[in-house]
Amino acid sequence: MRTRPPLAALAPYLWLLVFFALPFALVVKLSLSDTVLAMPPYAPQLDFAAGSAGLKSFFAALDLETYRRLASDDLYLASYFSSLRLAGLATVILALVGYPIAYGIARCSDGARQVLVMALILPFWTSFLIRIYAWIAILKPAGLLNQALASVGLPPLTILNTEAGVLVGLVYAYLPFMVLPLYAVLERQDESLIEAAEDLGCTPTGAFWRVTFPLSLPGLAAGALICFIPMVGEFVIPDLLGGSETLMLGRTIWNEFFANRDWPAASAVAVALLVSLLVPIVLYQRQQAKVLGR
Amino acid sequence: MDTGPDRAVTSKPHVGAVRSGFAPWEDPQARPLVRFEAVTKRFDGEIAVDAASLDIHEREFFALLGPSGCGKTTLMRMLAGFETPDEGRILLDGQDIAGLPPHRRPVHMMFQSYALFPHLSVARNVAFGLRAQGLGKREITDRVEEMLALVKLEGMGGRKPHQLSGGQRQRVALARAIAPKPRILLLDEPLAALDRKLREDTQFELMGLQHSLGMTFLIVTHDREEAMVVADRIAVMRAGRIAQVGRPAEVYEAPANRYVADFIGDVNLFEGRVEAAEGGVVRLGSPEAPQGFTGFVETSHAIGSQAWIAVRPEKMRLHLDPPPAGPNRLGGRVADIGYLGDWTTYVVEVAPGRTVRAACANTARTVERPIARDDAIWLTFAPDAGVVLVE
Ligand SMILES: Nc1ncnc2c1ncn2[C@@H]1O[C@H](COP(=O)(O)OP(=O)(O)OP(=O)(O)O)[C@@H](O)[C@H]1O
Ligand SMILES: [Mg+2]
Numbered sequence A: 001m002r003t004r005p006p007l008a009a010l011a012p013y014l015w016l017l018v019f020f021a022l023p024f025a026l027v028v029k030l031s032l033s034d035t036v037l038a039m040p041p042y043a044p045q046l047d048f049a050a051g052s053a054g055l056k057s058f059f060a061a062l063d064l065e066t067y068r069r070l071a072s073d074d075l076y077l078a079s080y081f082s083s084l085r086l087a088g089l090a091t092v093i094l095a096l097v098g099y100p101i102a103y104g105i106a107r108c109s110d111g112a113r114q115v116l117v118m119a120l121i122l123p124f125w126t127s128f129l130i131r132i133y134a135w136i137a138i139l140k141p142a143g144l145l146n147q148a149l150a151s152v153g154l155p156p157l158t159i160l161n162t163e164a165g166v167l168v169g170l171v172y173a174y175l176p177f178m179v180l181p182l183y184a185v186l187e188r189q190d191e192s193l194i195e196a197a198e199d200l201g202c203t204p205t206g207a208f209w210r211v212t213f214p215l216s217l218p219g220l221a222a223g224a225l226i227c228f229i230p231m232v233g234e235f236v237i238p239d240l241l242g243g244s245e246t247l248m249l250g251r252t253i254w255n256e257f258f259a260n261r262d263w264p265a266a267s268a269v270a271v272a273l274l275v276s277l278l279v280p281i282v283l284y285q286r287q288q289a290k291v292l293g294r
Numbered sequence B: 001m002d003t004g005p006d007r008a009v010t011s012k013p014h015v016g017a018v019r020s021g022f023a024p025w026e027d028p029q030a031r032p033l034v035r036f037e038a039v040t041k042r043f044d045g046e047i048a049v050d051a052a053s054l055d056i057h058e059r060e061f062f063a064l065l066g067p068s069g070c071g072k073t074t075l076m077r078m079l080a081g082f083e084t085p086d087e088g089r090i091l092l093d094g095q096d097i098a099g100l101p102p103h104r105r106p107v108h109m110m111f112q113s114y115a116l117f118p119h120l121s122v123a124r125n126v127a128f129g130l131r132a133q134g135l136g137k138r139e140i141t142d143r144v145e146e147m148l149a150l151v152k153l154e155g156m157g158g159r160k161p162h163q164l165s166g167g168q169r170q171r172v173a174l175a176r177a178i179a180p181k182p183r184i185l186l187l188d189e190p191l192a193a194l195d196r197k198l199r200e201d202t203q204f205e206l207m208g209l210q211h212s213l214g215m216t217f218l219i220v221t222h223d224r225e226e227a228m229v230v231a232d233r234i235a236v237m238r239a240g241r242i243a244q245v246g247r248p249a250e251v252y253e254a255p256a257n258r259y260v261a262d263f264i265g266d267v268n269l270f271e272g273r274v275e276a277a278e279g280g281v282v283r284l285g286s287p288e289a290p291q292g293f294t295g296f297v298e299t300s301h302a303i304g305s306q307a308w309i310a311v312r313p314e315k316m317r318l319h320l321d322p323p324p325a326g327p328n329r330l331g332g333r334v335a336d337i338g339y340l341g342d343w344t345t346y347v348v349e350v351a352p353g354r355t356v357r358a359a360c361a362n363t364a365r366t367v368e369r370p371i372a373r374d375d376a377i378w379l380t381f382a383p384d385a386g387v388v389l390v391e
Helices: A007-031 A048-061 A065-072 A074-107 A110-125 A128-139 A144-151 A163-187 A191-199 A204-232 A236-241 A249-259 A263-293 B072-080 B122-132 B137-150 B166-178 B196-213 B224-230 B248-253 B258-263
Strands: B034-043 B046-056 B061-065 B087-092 B107-110 B184-188 B216-221 B233-238 B241-246 B268-278 B281-285 B293-296 B306-311 B317-319 B329-339 B343-351 B354-361 B376-380 B386-389
Touching: A007 A263, A065 A074, A065 A263, A074 A110, A074 A163, A074 A204, A074 A249, A074 A263, A110 A163, A128 A144, A128 A163, A128 A236, A163 A204, A163 A236, A191 A204, A191 B107, A204 A263, A236 A249, A249 A263, B034 B072, B046 B072, B046 B087, B046 B241, B061 B072, B061 B224, B072 B107, B072 B184, B072 B216, B107 B166, B122 B137, B122 B166, B137 B166, B166 B184, B166 B196, B196 B216, B196 B224, B216 B224, B224 B248, B233 B248, B233 B258, B241 B248, B241 B258, B258 B268, B258 B306, B258 B386, B281 B306, B293 B386, B317 B354, B329 B354, B343 B376
Parallel strands: B061 B216, B061 B233, B107 B184, B184 B216
Antiparallel strands: B034 B046, B034 B087, B233 B241, B268 B281, B268 B306, B281 B293, B306 B386, B317 B376, B329 B343, B329 B376, B343 B354
16 A cells, blocks of 8 residues: 655645745746836736737747846956855865864864854854944954054054955854864764774874865865855845955845846846856755765 | 593693693793783773783784673773773883874774774775885785785775675774784774674684784683684683683683683582592582582682582583482482583572573483483582682
């Protein structure tokens, strides 16, 4: 006798249909439309009253014009590559900062570990915006950082409204997402593997590079992808800490949507971003499947 | 029924079987490869190893045997360098190795969990210690091939550990530990994860390997049969202390105390008081046997002191008709019979609630007078069959 799947098995499909597939279809449709000076500011619109003829003319009016415009305009390409570069750079910094933290926590006693993991997540209990505004207060020309530098006789730094400001914000905001997956693999690593390596003649440092580090690569990959993907499309951090100089896709989309009222362009940028992020997302999925398959 | 004629008692008998003439521990001049000197280890005040002293000689196959939690692994880990003794010294080749980190000790360990590196192939696992020694590429490849052939894993070098069976993993761990030619190989319950048949085969393979490599092996186990099969000598441990060290036959046939007698196989213990002790013969008075017990001893015993006589079940003789009166004679009723094919174990109730075990080898296919449950029966044993214990 076959058991029927419970209704709950449908829940994820339903959710994804309502909150991902339908909105995404709308965005794709928008990106294929043309800008018009009207309300709403795009054409064509589906005319149900016209029946199948209306449907035909609707589809006939959709085209790739907007994408052609994006590809030929340096501004879009520049902000696209600038986003990838900043997110990539931030990911590298996150790895360099996050690895020692994760390693340190994993080496602590049981009690200390719980406290440290908790402390790592604790800042998330205050509003994200407040924390970013706090960074403005720290980084601004007469802010806390420069006051501290001045008090020890060092020249002031210009960080706010530069790419450095964006990187500070990204690294700060995404650190837990790098540390937690790394911590997860380091913490469950079998201690006897390190002992075996030392037993076979490795110094503690040698054992780290030959055993601990290679075995933690899945955690590093997971952390890097979890951080990199949303950082590419990040809007709030570049907007508040990067000033007008910093080009990032999140800001470009916002500008097209609200400043230029160019909804098709904004949608096309969003679709292009998603498609280009599919590559790392698929890589991540593959890698996760491999880890779980063990 | 009689299991055999009385054995002629020689004046200076050998205890049990001697496997070979290899016995460097009997030479007082010989310097042991490893010497534990009153080594003590505590964890948070709890004593794990208690003033353990032990000598292990070059080319010896030495077993640490004891129940779970008695400190076997801890003793071994102190030799490997993963734990530091609180008191006492450990000498390797006469040198105190305190302060030497694990990676500088010429001692390799085969871990209970095997601890194979999951990200490395079988060949690279085996090569791990060789690379750390700084050997050349060619040498490493040759030696890995040699090791894989030795443990019968030719052609498996490219596999990852998770693609191997438990038995194959065990052999990779073994190859990895012996590849860099340690002075002494430590094996922590190496066969615990294998099924019975494979375990028995592997025991003999281990012995062959140890012999052909001429290496010193220290094995930890809580399986007494395993220890008896593989080891030249066994140290029986109890709650952190070394209870006895000796050849398998010595710890079996001449246990030093009741604990060892009981731990190394089945034993019947008869309690009594020393009534006479002269000329190497002790007589114990006991309410269990009408004429008491007699046994041969090498040490002296004070008259009136408490003592036990320990007799292995296979050294008890069963009689269907009352044997002539004398010492070492008990009457009883058969309470249970366990037929094992090669052996039959009889549980005989000699007093209400008090049972004695006797084991008989089934040397013939047929018996004239079978023994059944509730049959009245008599048990005897020869004076040299029992060991007199005071502890
Ligand atoms: N790292 C440790 N911290 C605290 N106590 C420990 C530690 N290692 C061992 N012990 C304790 O020391 C005692 C001896 O442990 P050990 O592992 O040497 O036993 P064992 O004879 O190897 O037992 P088993 O046969 O179960 O492996 C045990 O009581 C154990 O709880
Ligand atoms: Mg153990």
